[in-house]
Amino acid sequence: MRKWWHNSVVYQIYPRSFNDSNGDGVGDLRGIIQKLDYIAQLGADVIWLSPVYQSPMDDNGYDISDYLAISPEFGTMQDMDELIAQANSRGIKIVMDLVANHTSDEHPWFIESQSSKDNPKRDWYIWKDPKEDGSEPNNWESFFKPKAWTYDEDSGQYYLHLFSNKQPDLNWANPEVREAIYQMMRFWLDKGVGGFRMDTINMIGKPADFPDATIFDSGVAGWEHWANNDLCHQYLREMNQQVLKDYDVLTVGETPFTTTLDGRYYSHPDRKEISMIFQFEHVSIDREEHNAVAKPFDLVQYKEIMSRWQNDLYQKGWNSVYWSNHDQPRTVSRYGNDNDQYRVISAKMLGTVLHLMSGTPYVYQGEEIGMTNKQFTSIDEFNDLMAKFHYQKLMDKGVKPQEALDFLNRYSRDHARVPMQWQDSENAGFTDGKPWLPLNDNYATINAQQAVGDQQSIYHHYRKLIELRKSGEYGDVIVYGRYTLLDPDDSEVYAYLRCFHGKQLLIVANFSEAVVERQYQGELGLVVLNNYDLDPSNLSSITLQPYQALVIELKGGD
């Protein structure tokens, strides 16, 4: 059955860094309202809003102290209502970030829970006695701290936090907790939001016996126990039954450590869980994040991963496709080439590869204008708690400070959080005040005003990609067509076919700086999209310029 979100394109906003309307250096809701036309013109029809709720901002809003209030930094509930209404009037739905694996330690629920062992909310979080020697209840690690447990002197117990110690995990085994979350979800859905992006949702089920971790060489120790378990699926089906089934919404789960089989469990419509998930395999090719280890990007591996997800979920679930988000470095710096010669062309190539796939594409703010990683010169310039954690880890391992800095300059989450570049004027038009995180000084050339005014820009290329997905002519083949990878071992070119009811598209993308020649079966027809002016369509073999990407219709499809 077709769903409205099958041909949607989602634009992600990280509110702190998007647009500041009142000069305090922090982006806000009124700032977003001012830019709705920019997003509408791009063609995105959904905005995923990173958290704007009340929060002490230990993790920039992913630590919520009141789910039903807006952080004063971002505005008021009235601003939020206006944002929803103004977006809806442009045909754009607002998807909220649902952070429900944990709250802030400043949430009244946790304050009560911590206050005494017999408080009625004690069991809303996960409290455990120390082992006999006084150490942690088990050996689990946290994403942001060496250990997943923090000791509470007053009660003599530890509480669990898979993230920072200011992000205690809720106890989903307690039905009152689940009901409180469902109620909060209904509050937002009744306001007219278009769905939820569910933060770390595959971690909500914790096995009752809290066993020790046994896997230490891939990711945060303990994940084999708390990621994608039966409990998690049970809770999601209950959530669907209690809340989601009554609303026609988009739901996307953030799910690291996930296979395509897990992906089917979450997103197969018959399972009645959620619409789709964010898998993490492709963003793990070029590094082992938890251990802060860099690895080379391998195109053959990238093709294998993306193709497996495209095929395994075909008619058995639904994919999300993304290059980046607020936790990832900038797309063009990471996968393309951000030098002056190739930045624009390679960013368009990457956009083409992704947007011709099946699934719902996500565009992260600034990706559509090819924003690049910023070069940080000292650890003090970073804001993100994870950057600081990784730096410390590398120091403890005896890595030289410069090498640790090099690692962060490639992978830090702060790259995505450097403010949006709107214009070539001071602070890129992001703020009239002092930006909370310094800008990248290339905003004089890379900015939205330039991109909107230049028909050859990355922005207009993305606009065309989105238009194609929504077009009568190519929409069905892009959204619903069968996917076939060509030449899996080709380490320079990514080529694949999309076929639907006799219509066939060939997508060919050169990931290298070399001019290469390739031949594919089938008679080339119309060139639907090209990131160069050079048109190779009447050649029997295709010559690809550096980072060239083509979408070509094949004659006489299946």
Ligand code: GLC
């Ligand atoms: C998710 C968010 C990330 C946050 C973490 C803890 O991974 O995307 O930004 O730090 O969860 O909530």
Ligand code: CA
């Ligand atoms: Ca502001």
